Amino acid sequence: MTKKEAYEILGLPPGAGIEETKRKYRQLITQAHPDSQAFSKENPGHSAQEINTAYAILKKRNARPEPVAAKSQKRVPWNAPVNECAYMEREILHYAQDCDGKILGSFSIARGKYLWITEEDFPLFLLSIYKCGKQLLDEADDQLPVKKPSEIRQRFQAELTYLLAQQFIDATALLGELVKETSSDKEGNPIYFISATLELSNRTQPLSAGETLSPSRLQSHKLYLKNQFGQQLGYLSFPDDRLYYIIVPLLEQRKVQVRIQAAGIRKGKSENLHLWLKLLPAPTAMPENLNLQIQQLLELFSASNSDSPQASHGQSKSSAPPER
Numbered sequence: 072m073t074k075k076e077a078y079e080i081l082g083l084p085p086g087a088g089i090e091e092t093k094r095k096y097r098q099l100i101t102q103a104h105p106d107s108q109a110f111s112k113e114n115p116g117h118s119a120q121e122i123n124t125a126y127a128i129l130k131k132r133n134a135r136p137e138p139v140a141a142k143s144q145k146r147v148p149w150n151a152p153v154n155e156c157a158y159m160e161r162e163i164l165h166y167a168q169d170c171d172g173k174i175l176g177s178f179s180i181a182r183g184k185y186l187w188i189t190e191e192d193f194p195l196f197l198l199s200i201y202k203c204g205k206q207l208l209d210e211a212d213d214q215l216p217v218k219k220p221s222e223i224r225q226r227f228q229a230e231l232t233y234l235l236a237q238q239f240i241d242a243t244a245l246l247g248e249l250v251k252e253t254s255s256d257k258e259g260n261p262i263y264f265i266s267a268t269l270e271l272s273n274r275t276q277p278l279s280a281g282e283t284l285s286p287s288r289l290q291s292h293k294l295y296l297k298n299q300f301g302q303q304l305g306y307l308s309f310p311d312d313r314l315y316y317i318i319v320p321l322l323e324q325r326k327v328q329v330r331i332q333a334a335g336i337r338k339g340k341s342e343n344l345h346l347w348l349k350l351l352p353a354p355t356a357m358p359e360n361l362n363l364q365i366q367q368l369l370e371l372f373s374a375s376n377s378d379s380p381q382a383s384h385g386q387s388k389s390s391a392p393p394e395r
Contacts, residue, residue, distance in 0.1 A: 077125035080117050089130065096126040097170045120180040123165055149181035151191070157184040157238040158365050161203050164195040187239050189248060193313050197232070200239070204231035207365075211373050219372065227372045233292055233316075234365050242317045243326070243350065249313060253347075262349045265314065269296060269333075269342040272305040278342050280335025292319050296331065307331075308341070318348065326351055 078085050081095045099122050117125075149163045163181040166174050177195055187196045208227060212218050246263060253264045269284070272295075278284075284304065287297040293306040309315055321327045327348050334343035 072121075072124055072128060074128060077128040080121055080125040081129065083129075087129075092126065092129050094170075096122065097168055097172065100126075100167055101169050101175075119165075119167065119178060123180065149183065149185050151185040151188045152241070153184045154186055154238055155184060156362065158235065158362050159203055159207070160184050161199045161235075161239065163191060164199050166192070166195070185239065186241055187245075189245075196239075197236070200232050200235045201228070203235050204228050207231060207369060208372065211369055215373060223372075227368065230368055231365065234361055234368065236316050237320050238361055240316055240320070242321050245313075245317050246321070246348075246350070249311070249317070250348075256349065260350055260352065262347055265318070265346040265348060266310065267331075267344040267346040268308045268310065269344050270305045270308045271340050271342065272303065275302070275304060277337045278333035278335065280333060282333040282335075284331040284333065284344070286329065286331075289319075289323060292323070294319065294322055304342075307344070307346075321348075321350075 072080075075085070078087065081092065081099060083092060083095055087095075099117070100119060151163075160183050162179040163183075163185060164177040165180045166177055169175055177198065187193070205228065208224055208231070212224075247261070250263045250265055252261045254262045256262065269278075278298075282298065284296045284298055287295040287303055289295075295306045296304050298304060309318070318327075322329070327350055329349075330347040332345045334345055336343040
């Protein structure tokens with residue numbers, strides 16, 4: 072979409088100011104969104120996706136002019152790589168706002184096997200994955216004589232969300248985008264520094280700054296840590312939720328080595344940590360067995376009312392990766 076087309080869609084004169092653009096966008100998106108009371112009263116003449124795309128173009132005031140040749144190029148629904156081997160398609164969701172900027176909800180602007188990119192709001196990405204898991208469980212439930220209790224569904228829903236999210240996250244590539252690379256080893260493998268936290272599982276004395284911690288075990292997609300005396304302390308966590316879906320899968324797939332030190336700062340039931348993570352040479356393709364794990368999980372859901380979802384794919388007793 073060119074800038075000229077964007078102005079036409081929003082009904083604005085070329086060169087309109089950012090505040091005028093915002094007001095017009097909020098007016099039109101409210102009319103275009105099905106959940107809005109204005110939807111049935113007045114049709115803006117364009118879809119919500121077109122209105123959002125036009126607004127995204129015009130609010131980037133410092134963007135370079137679009138080449139004339141771009142007019143003839145085929146427009147794609149969402150500009151992100153795809154994983155053709157993913158178990159199913161997912162929605163790309165976008166927030167809808169009213170005239171005052173209040174979020175009304177979310178709606179789909181595209182559908183496909185698109186990988187997550189940082190331009191996509193991460194909570195909306197997780198919502199799209201949750202909806203995929205819900206759809207799969209609903210389909211399985213429909214084939215059963217008696218629907219599963221909600222607590223059973225919740226456990227399987229959480230596990231499905233984790234597995235499906237892995238299919239749409241290129242952890243190796245995103246690590247370099249979200250985390251600062253501090254150095255590399257003599258073979259050129261990058262080393263990243265990450266601020267993390269230790270979620271304490273029991274009362275312990277505060278850790279000393281620089282105290283080294285070691286991986287103990289990987290269980291239920293959590294890396295548990297111990298001190299130099301072998302005392303179990305708790306599990307690794309991250310202030311940035313996105314890193315959980317990036318770093319933990321890398322640990323489970325043994326694609327990284329770690330070194331962990333205490334920062335010497337305790338906040339409530341958590342300790343601040345310094346984490347150094349080194350990527351190891353490995354294929355960049357998605358794990359081949361994710362589709363199998365998802366299918367086994369759905370079969371277990373249909374066959375049992377009590378088994379833990381983690382037991383279906385062997386993740387619960389994974390060993391921790393070696394330290395760097």
